[in-house]
Amino acid sequence: MLSLCQTADTCSHVCSRCQVRAVAICGALEIDELADLERMLTPALLPPKSVLFAEGDTADHVFSVTSGCIRLSKDLADGRRQVVGFALPGDFLNLSLESKFGFSADSVESTSLCRFQTAPFKRFLDRKPHLVRKLYDLAAHELTIAQEQMVLLGRRRADEKIACFLMNWRDRLGRLTGADHTLHLPMTRQDMADYLGLTIETVSRTISTLARKKIIMIVPEGVRVLDLQELRALAG
Amino acid sequence: MLSLCQTADTCSHVCSRCQVRAVAICGALEIDELADLERMLTPALLPPKSVLFAEGDTADHVFSVTSGCIRLSKDLADGRRQVVGFALPGDFLNLSLESKFGFSADSVESTSLCRFQTAPFKRFLDRKPHLVRKLYDLAAHELTIAQEQMVLLGRRRADEKIACFLMNWRDRLGRLTGADHTLHLPMTRQDMADYLGLTIETVSRTISTLARKKIIMIVPEGVRVLDLQELRALAG
DNA sequence: CGTTGAGTTGACCATCGTCAACAGGAGTGG
DNA sequence: CCACTCCTGTTGACGATGGTCAACTCAACG
Numbered sequence: 432m433l434s435l436c437q438t439a440d441t442c443s444h445v446c447s448r449c450q451v452r453a454v455a456i457c458g459a460l461e462i463d464e465l466a467d468l469e470r471m472l473t474p475a476l477l478p479p480k481s482v483l484f485a486e487g488d489t490a491d492h493v494f495s496v497t498s499g500c501i502r503l504s505k506d507l508a509d510g511r512r513q514v515v516g517f518a519l520p521g522d523f524l525n526l527s528l529e530s531k532f533g534f535s536a537d538s539v540e541s542t543s544l545c546r547f548q549t550a551p552f553k554r555f556l557d558r559k560p561h562l563v564r565k566l567y568d569l570a571a572h573e574l575t576i577a578q579e580q581m582v583l584l585g586r587r588r589a590d591e592k593i594a595c596f597l598m599n600w601r602d603r604l605g606r607l608t609g610a611d612h613t614l615h616l617p618m619t620r621q622d623m624a625d626y627l628g629l630t631i632e633t634v635s636r637t638i639s640t641l642a643r644k645k646i647i648m649i650v651p652e653g654v655r656v657l658d659l660q661e662l663r664a665l666a667g
Numbered sequence: 668m669l670s671l672c673q674t675a676d677t678c679s680h681v682c683s684r685c686q687v688r689a690v691a692i693c694g695a696l697e698i699d700e701l702a703d704l705e706r707m708l709t710p711a712l713l714p715p716k717s718v719l720f721a722e723g724d725t726a727d728h729v730f731s732v733t734s735g736c737i738r739l740s741k742d743l744a745d746g747r748r749q750v751v752g753f754a755l756p757g758d759f760l761n762l763s764l765e766s767k768f769g770f771s772a773d774s775v776e777s778t779s780l781c782r783f784q785t786a787p788f789k790r791f792l793d794r795k796p797h798l799v800r801k802l803y804d805l806a807a808h809e810l811t812i813a814q815e816q817m818v819l820l821g822r823r824r825a826d827e828k829i830a831c832f833l834m835n836w837r838d839r840l841g842r843l844t845g846a847d848h849t850l851h852l853p854m855t856r857q858d859m860a861d862y863l864g865l866t867i868e869t870v871s872r873t874i875s876t877l878a879r880k881k882i883i884m885i886v887p888e889g890v891r892v893l894d895l896q897e898l899r900a901l902a903g
Numbered sequence: 904c905g906t907t908g909a910g911t912t913g914a915c916c917a918t919c920g921t922c923a924a925c926a927g928g929a930g931t932g933g
Numbered sequence: 934c935c936a937c938t939c940c941t942g943t944t945g946a947c948g949a950t951g952g953t954c955a956a957c958t959c960a961a962c963g
Contacts, residue, residue: 505814505815505817505818507818507822507823507903508903511822511823512822513817513818513821513822515814515817515818516814526807526810527807527808527810527811528804528807529807529811533811533814534814556800560796560799563796563799563800563803564792564799566803567799567802567803567806568764570803570806570807570810571762571763571764571765571806572763573810574762574763574806574809574810574813575763575765575769577810577813577814577816577817578741578751578752578769578770578813579741580813580817581741581749581751581813581816581817581820582741582743582749582751584817584820584821584864585749585820585861585863585864586743586747586748586749586864587743587747588950588951589950589951619908619909619910620909620910620911621909625821627821628820628821628822629951629952630951630952630953631909631910632910632911632912632951632952632953632954633950633951633952634910635909635910635911635912636911636912636951638911639911639912667743667744824918824919825918825919855940855941855942856941856942856943857941857942865919865920866919866920866921867941867942868919868920868921868922868942868943868944869918869919869920870942871941871942871943871944872919872943872944875943875944
């Protein structure tokens with residue numbers, strides 16, 4: 432189930448030269464501490480649309496995403512699915528450090544990660560209180576985002592949900608790669624639907640309507656934002 | 668806006684004899700450390716249906732609930748409301764430690780809290796890494812609960828939402844006061860609706876239907892669970 | 904050139920929201 | 934003590950938002 436490329440040439444990783452260090456948990460560590468972390472780390476490359484782990488699996492690893500995109504989801508017994516988040520470069524997976532994963536993680540596109548065994552990582556935490564503090568801030572921030580997502584899921588209409596999602600995605604990509612009116616949307620319509628509590632048809636229709644109103648334009652890789660004011664107004 | 672009783676006779680508090688220490692953050696501290704915490708603490712008593720703080724207010728305090736129930740909610744500009752949680756004894760408010768509150772907090776019933784100024788509390792954290800670790804575990808656990816709430820809000824039907832809510836509430840009360848088939852529901856139907864992404868009418872109708880099916884019985888203080896198996900099945 | 908999977912669009916329908924009326928209890932004041 | 938209001942909760946009638954089912958396009962791929 433876990434199909435990881437671990438050859439040196441495709442996955443070599445030097446923490447001190449890592450592109451995402453500033454936004455990842457490693458940003459809390461000094462250069463000499465990074466070396467300790469690097470010794471515990473296995474770089475991993477995940478092909479598109481493949482399983483990283485499934486909800487309920489023994490959580491013997493934690494991960495830090497360095498490139499690509501991971502879909503985090505929870506499933507009901509009858510097949511209904513809720514996507515609880517998309518992990519982008521700098522994001523940490525398995526913050527809860529519990530014995531089993533609370534959600535499934537699948538790559539949306541080709542993704543590279545730093546992989547740590549949970550037990551040594553926990554021991555490392557015991558020696559690095561500032562890293563615990565960083566993880567705490569990260570968890571608290573994720574909680575704030577989760578609460579905003581609850582508002583979206585519980586109280587917003589389909590068009591507002593789509594607008595919110597596009598604005599949030601734009602902000603996240605902007606922080607990583609700089610602002611751009613063309614949004615790369617690597618996930619499928621189904622993924623978006625499962626993230627927003629909608630069906631694929633409603634997502635498709637709503638995006639088409641936004642395009643008909645010249646608020647966005649559908650392009651092969653995603654969408655282009657034409658009227659940011661209007662999109663922001665819809666997102667509220 | 669903040670109407671707190673702080674007289675010694677009604678609000679006296681001795682951490683070492685606190686009923687909720689085991690379930691609250693203070694459980695991470697030794698007896699001698701508790702004394703330091705106690706020096707920073709202002710006990711507070713909040714009457715029913717009163718404001719503790721509002722979303723966007725300067726977050727100059729953090730709180731630990733010792734009795735009662737607090738509703739945590741976020742509002743949209745047009746009045747739509749999402750309740751993001753109910754805080755019970757042992758729960759901590761303002762985990763994020765950010766400069767502004769991310770949600771509003773109002774008492775559902777008469778509630779007592781321990782109140783700490785944010786700045787000294789943060790300095791205390793710098794000296795108590797095991798307390799940071801406790802807060803981290805707490806935040807990570809809240810995040811897991813938030814993800815389950817996303818599934819509920821995005822993918823469950825009204826009857827499943829009500830059943831889930833009742834089962835979760837039962838578990839929480841059970842952990843605090845021991846299992847009981849009679850659930851005290853201190854919040855209004857509107858609060859439940861805003862928590863579950865429904866309207867008050869749908870909540871009322873759904874509860875009535877569950878009662879008509881003899882799965883629950885509506886009693887003055889809340890509901891009595893008659894058929895736990897069936898309720899659990901609905902909650903999935 | 905057939906197959907597969909993602910996406911789009913239309914027709915229809917169900918769940919849940921909206922609007923309205925009403926019941927019952929708590930509090931208030933004459 | 935009783936009328937009155939207010940608030941919460943319940944129930945019914947109706948309607949809209951978004952779900953379901955189905956057909957179709959298009960690009961990728963063997």
